[in-house]
Amino acid sequence: MAQIDIRNVEKFFGNLQVLKNLNLTIADGEFVVMLGQSGGGKTTALRAIAGLETVSSGKILINGNEVQDRKAADRDIAFVFQSFSLYPHMTVRENIAFPLRAIRMNAADRDKAVKEVADTLQISEHLDRKPSALSGGDMQRVAIGRALVRRPQALLMDEPLGVLDSKLREQMRAEIKRLHIARGSTSVYVTHDQIEAMSLADRIVILHDGVLQQVGPPDEVYLHPTNLFVAKFVGSPVMNVSDVRIDGATVKLNGAENGFRFPEASLAALASAKSDLTLGIRPEAVLLEHKKTKGFVEVETTNIEPLGSHDIVDVRLGETALRARTESGFVSGEGQLVWVNLDPAQAHFFDTATGLNLRGAN
Amino acid sequence: MADISLHGISKKFGPNTALRGLDLDIKDGEFFVLLGQTGAGKTTTLRVIAGLEIPDSGSVIINGQNATKWNAAERDVALVLQQYSLYPRMTVRGNLEFPLKSRTQNFTAAEITERVDRVAATLQITKLLDRKVERLSGGEMQRVSIGRAIVRQPHVFLMDEPLSALDANLRDVLRVELKKLHNELGATFVFVTHDQVEAMSMGDKIGVLNKGKLVQVGTPSEIYAKPINTFVARSVGTPPMNLVDGTLKGNTAIWDAGKFALPLSTPKGPNGGRVRFGIRPEDVFLDQNGPATGRVFDVENHGVIKILTLDIDGVHLHATVSAQTKVQIDETLKFNWKPEKVLYFNIENGRNLGLD
Numbered sequence: 001m002a003q004i005d006i007r008n009v010e011k012f013f014g015n016l017q018v019l020k021n022l023n024l025t026i027a028d029g030e031f032v033v034m035l036g037q038s039g040g041g042k043t044t045a046l047r048a049i050a051g052l053e054t055v056s057s058g059k060i061l062i063n064g065n066e067v068q069d070r071k072a073a074d075r076d077i078a079f080v081f082q083s084f085s086l087y088p089h090m091t092v093r094e095n096i097a098f099p100l101r102a103i104r105m106n107a108a109d110r111d112k113a114v115k116e117v118a119d120t121l122q123i124s125e126h127l128d129r130k131p132s133a134l135s136g137g138d139m140q141r142v143a144i145g146r147a148l149v150r151r152p153q154a155l156l157m158d159e160p161l162g163v164l165d166s167k168l169r170e171q172m173r174a175e176i177k178r179l180h181i182a183r184g185s186t187s188v189y190v191t192h193d194q195i196e197a198m199s200l201a202d203r204i205v206i207l208h209d210g211v212l213q214q215v216g217p218p219d220e221v222y223l224h225p226t227n228l229f230v231a232k233f234v235g236s237p238v239m240n241v242s243d244v245r246i247d248g249a250t251v252k253l254n255g256a257e258n259g260f261r262f263p264e265a266s267l268a269a270l271a272s273a274k275s276d277l278t279l280g281i282r283p284e285a286v287l288l289e290h291k292k293t294k295g296f297v298e299v300e301t302t303n304i305e306p307l308g309s310h311d312i313v314d315v316r317l318g319e320t321a322l323r324a325r326t327e328s329g330f331v332s333g334e335g336q337l338v339w340v341n342l343d344p345a346q347a348h349f350f351d352t353a354t355g356l357n358l359r360g361a362n
Numbered sequence: 363m364a365d366i367s368l369h370g371i372s373k374k375f376g377p378n379t380a381l382r383g384l385d386l387d388i389k390d391g392e393f394f395v396l397l398g399q400t401g402a403g404k405t406t407t408l409r410v411i412a413g414l415e416i417p418d419s420g421s422v423i424i425n426g427q428n429a430t431k432w433n434a435a436e437r438d439v440a441l442v443l444q445q446y447s448l449y450p451r452m453t454v455r456g457n458l459e460f461p462l463k464s465r466t467q468n469f470t471a472a473e474i475t476e477r478v479d480r481v482a483a484t485l486q487i488t489k490l491l492d493r494k495v496e497r498l499s500g501g502e503m504q505r506v507s508i509g510r511a512i513v514r515q516p517h518v519f520l521m522d523e524p525l526s527a528l529d530a531n532l533r534d535v536l537r538v539e540l541k542k543l544h545n546e547l548g549a550t551f552v553f554v555t556h557d558q559v560e561a562m563s564m565g566d567k568i569g570v571l572n573k574g575k576l577v578q579v580g581t582p583s584e585i586y587a588k589p590i591n592t593f594v595a596r597s598v599g600t601p602p603m604n605l606v607d608g609t610l611k612g613n614t615a616i617w618d619a620g621k622f623a624l625p626l627s628t629p630k631g632p633n634g635g636r637v638r639f640g641i642r643p644e645d646v647f648l649d650q651n652g653p654a655t656g657r658v659f660d661v662e663n664h665g666v667i668k669i670l671t672l673d674i675d676g677v678h679l680h681a682t683v684s685a686q687t688k689v690q691i692d693e694t695l696k697f698n699w700k701p702e703k704v705l706y707f708n709i710e711n712g713r714n715l716g717l718d
Contacts, residue, residue, distance in 0.1 A: 174660035174671065174691075181691055198663035219685070222665035235665050238531050284666045303538050305563030308586040308599045309644040309682060312563070314538065321538075325666065329583070334545075 002063050002076075002153035002186045003028045004049060009058035011044055011210075018044045020210040022058070026154075031180050031187045033201035035194060035233070041210040042190045043158055049188060050156050051075045062153060077154045078147035082162040084139040086131040086146070092118075093127040096145045103150070117145045120179065137168045144179070154186040161196065173199060194234045198222065206230050223346075228355035231280045231348060237312055240286065242320040243352065244279035246270060251279065251342070256318030258297040262344045269359060276352035283312060285346030286324035288331070289339040296339035301331050315340050364425060364438070364517035364550045365390050366411060371420035373406055373574075380406040382574040384420070388567075393544050393551045397561040397597060398571035404554045407571070408520050411552060413437045424518075435466070439518040440511035444526050446503040450496040454487060454506050457495055461514045481509045484543065501532040508540075512547065521553045525560065537563055558598045562586065570594050592712035595640050595705065601669060601680040604646065606639045607709060615639050615704070619677035622654035624699055630706040630715040638712070640705035643669060646681035652698035658689050672697065 004026040011019035018041050026032050034042035047053035049060060051072035060068045067075050078099075086095050093114055100110045118124045121141045131139055140160055147155055160176070161169045177200055180187050191197055197204045198218040206213040206221065206229075214226040225231035231239045243254040246267055252259035270277065289296055302321060303314035306328060313324045313331050315338065322340065331338060349358045368386040372379070381403045388394045396404040409415040410422060413434035422430045429437060448457050458478045462469045469477075482488040485505045495503065504524060511519060524540075525533045541564055544551050555561055561568045562582045570577045570585065570593070578590040582598075589595035589603075596602040608617040610631050615624045617639075631637040656672030656679060663685075670681045670689060681697060689695065706715040 170660065170662070170671075173662075177660070178691060195662060195664060198665060199661060218663050218665075222685075232531075236530065237534050282666065303541060305537070305559075306582050306586075307559060307562050308582070309642065 003061075004154060004186060004188070005059070005061040005064075006045070006049070007059040007061070009045075009048060009060065010056045011041075011048060011053065012056045018210045019048070019055075022210075022212055024205060024212065024215065026186060026188060029184045029186055031177075031189065031200060031202045032205055033189045033191060033197040033203075034205045034207060035191060035197040036207040037192060037233075039209075040207045042192075042205075042207045044210075045207065046156050046158055046188055046190045049154075050077050050079050052079070076150075076152055077156060078150060078152035080140075080143050080147045080155070080157045080160045082159040084131070084143045086139060086142055088131055091128050091130060092123060092134070092142050095131065095142055096127075096149050099146060099150045113149050114145075117149045120148075120182065121145050121175070135168075136164050137172055140164065140172060141175075144176070148179075148183065148185070152185070154188065157187065157189045159191055160189075162191075169196075176200065194236070198234070204234075206233065208233075224357070225280075225348065226357050228278065228280065228350045228357075231350070231357070235282055237283050237323050237325075239280045239282050239348075240320075240322050241350075242279050242322075244277050244349070246277065251347075253279065253318050253320045253322075256297075256320065260297065260342050260344075261295055262347070266344050266347075270349055273349075273351065273358055275354075277358070278350040278352045278355075279342075280348035280350055280357075281322075281342050282346060283323045283325040285343040286315075286322050287341045287343060288313060288315070288324050288326055289341075291339065293339050293341070296341045298337060299340045301334055301336045301338055303334060304331055313338075365423075366518065366550065366552070367423040368407070368410065369421045369423065371407070371410055371417045371422070373403075373410065373415060373417050380574055381410070381417070384574065384576055386569060386576055386579075388550060388552060390550055391548050393541070393553065393564060393566045395561040395565035395568045396552065396554045396571055397556070397558060397568050399556055401573075402571040403574040404556075404571050405522055406574075408441075408522055408552060408554050411437075411518075412439050412441055412520050414441075437518070438516050439520055440514060440516040442507055442511045442519065442521045442524045444523040446495075446507045448495045448503060448506055448510070451494065453492050453494055454482075454498070454509075455491040457506055458482065458491075458509050458513050461510060467514075477513050477515075481513045484512070484546065485509050485539070500528055501536065504528060504536065508543070512543070515547075516549065518550045518552065519547075521551065523555055524553075526555070526557070533560075540564065559600070562598055568598075570597050588714070588717060589640075589705070590714055590717060592638065592640065592707050595707070595714075599642055601643050603640045603642050603705075604679045605707070606641070606677065606679065608637060608639055610635055610637045610706075617654070617674070619674040620654060620656075622674075624653050625701045626704055627701040628716075630718075631708075636709045637715070638707040638709045640707055641699045641703060643680035643682040645700040645703035646679065646697055647700070648681070648683060648687065648695055649698040650696055652696040654697050656695055656697060658691055658693045658695060661689060661691065670695075 006022050006024040009022040036042045048055050055068050059066055096114045097110050123141050161172050204221050205215050208229050214230045245252045249264045250259035251262050299315040299317050302316050305312040311326045311328050313326050314321050366388040371381050371384040373381040398404040410417050459474055462474045487505050525536055568585050569579045578594045586598050606617055608615050613626050615626055656674045659673040660671040662669040668683050672679045
């Protein structure tokens with residue numbers, strides 16, 4: 001069990017700064033997912049916690065003890081990689097038992113610990129096999145088993161499902177979540193897959209260009225992104241974004257004659273904004289009607305993606321293509337006239353220059 | 363004009379049979395998507411149409427003429443592949459001009475410039491024209507590849523997973539652009555993919571391939587709502603359609619899993635007999651008074667919706683619920699299905715009993 005504190009951590013590779021004043025507290029028993037593009041700094045942050053990477057400055061504390069100068073082996077942390085990194089010449093049993101041999105646990109306790117972890121991961125029947133005889137999912141289960149068998153203070157995982165096919169990913173994701181609930185071990189998990197992050201995390205940590213963008217529970221990150229990067233990185237299809245001008249209580253999109261009436265209170269906070277504004281609105285907050293409706297603007301549909309369970313309908317408003325999520329079959333084709341509105345409660349206004357969410361409407 | 367028909371195409375590679383008596387009709391101007399998993403034969407089909415593979419048997423008819431023995435250059439088709447296959451040291455303009463400068467073509471310099479400029483404008487790569495290809499991003503390179511295919515103005519475009527190597531947001535953008543391009547050019551598009559989202563969102567028609575045979579052809583909504591068998595049923599939709607085995611009793615489905623009795627509206631199949639029931643995840647809903655009970659195995663959070671995996675005696679069932687639904691792993695929930703949305707499949711051969 002462990003609380004992890006990252007304080008003012010910076011990391012340089014030569015002249016390249018990959019972590020910029022990173023501060024984060026991971027609570028005991030928490031499941032934190034670090035999300036970002038490649039090069040964002042998430043793997044470096046994970047490796048710094050593990051001790052596989054030194055930090056250029058700043059502190060890392062595990063249960064209040066400074067560990068930034070300790071070797072990986074002295075931090076009592078386990079690591080699971082995307083590549084399974086099992087010993088090919090050892091059986092599954094020997095692979096899982098390996099970390100226990102290293103700490104010279106006696107054979108009886110060792111067998112007991114291996115059996116327990118193998119039962120949890122449902123790999124007991126494979127214990128006497130070599131890794132090469134296993135499927136990808138089972139290999140990753142063994143790798144997780146080997147990481148967990150020591151009962152480490154924390155479990156760190158770097159894209160552990162990255163090489164598995166989509167069906168197995170879903171299965172393994174559920175198992176990792178369940179294992180976390182059962183064991184309660186502090187877990188830090190790195191991925192570039194936003195669905196994986198949304199599904200696994202107690203809190204998501206979004207990193208971009210070495211800078212922490214936002215930390216929060218999945219729904220908060222989705223509903224209240226702190227900036228344009230987070231807004232566009234989480235959610236599919238991507239959030240609609242448009243330059244926007246506010247005219248009294250009317251919100252006008254780039255190049256559009258007609259605007260949308262917003263409750264004045266929702267725009268009050270924006271009145272003092274000196275910079276240009278960018279509107280962000282998710283496809284489910286773009287509302288379509290077949291008939292002329294008060295407050296709605298007439299537009300033409302430009303593209304329909306019928307996905308079976310729902311449709312994504314594109315409409316053109318001025319110079320902006322807006323994507324709307326509709327029930328399936330709501331619009332029959334391109335070139336149709338429909339009426340569009342935006343849900344003010346789900347609209348975001350960003351400072352165009354800084355990308356920061358101005359928290360105008362919500 | 364470019365109608366394409368394949369009749370009884372078979373093709374073996376050594377001991378492996380790629381295509382088994384494949385029949386296919388693609389109409390002029392259609393956006394036709396071939397959907398299938400790796401090894402289903404979709405790329406081979408495309409290469410047979412392109413003239414890059416000669417079938418062992420069967421015929422390729424283009425515009426009513428037997429083109430089986432025509433070589434690739436005689437077929438007036440353009441191929442776009444997943445790998446960009448551009449000339450890295452040439453500029454974008456150089457790459458786009460290349461097909462027009464071939465000795466078999468007789469374009470004047472002015473015509474070439476005019477065509478390249480128009481294609482670049484269509485694909486929004488005008489400002490990249492003087493850049494070296496090696497300095498482009500993946501999405502830009504794929505646009506140039508498509509541009510190089512368009513510039514000759516062929517009647518048929520054959521595309522082999524052109525978007526697979528791109529990241530998700532760029533794929534979203536290029537999907538829309540490719541459809542727009544298709545509308546503008548009016549050419550026949552044959553698009554190969556393993557991604558059902560691409561198939562559903564782009565195709566006028568989808569052809570579902572399995573083991574070298576065409577299983578079903580239809581519009582996306584036909585394929586989604588009226589799959590001919592369980593294979594097609596599970597090849598479109600995310601997550602795929604749930605299939606639950608059970609017994610038909612009057613207007614009730616008795617599931618093997620949990621022995622639950624769920625309502626049916628228009629039952630198909632033998633009363634008292636075994637049936638494989640199909641229900642899409644969006645047609646399963648949580649209901650405190652529902653007839654069935656499941657344990658939450660997984661929650662996949664998409665922000666806009668959540669996808670629950672429910673465990674019923676080891677059988678997994680997906681249910682799409684609203685984002686506001688609060689559920690915990692291992693919680694037990696009651697649920698129901700929309701009886702009018704249930705499909706009925708033959709438990710032996712997987713055929714949709716509603717279509718018989």
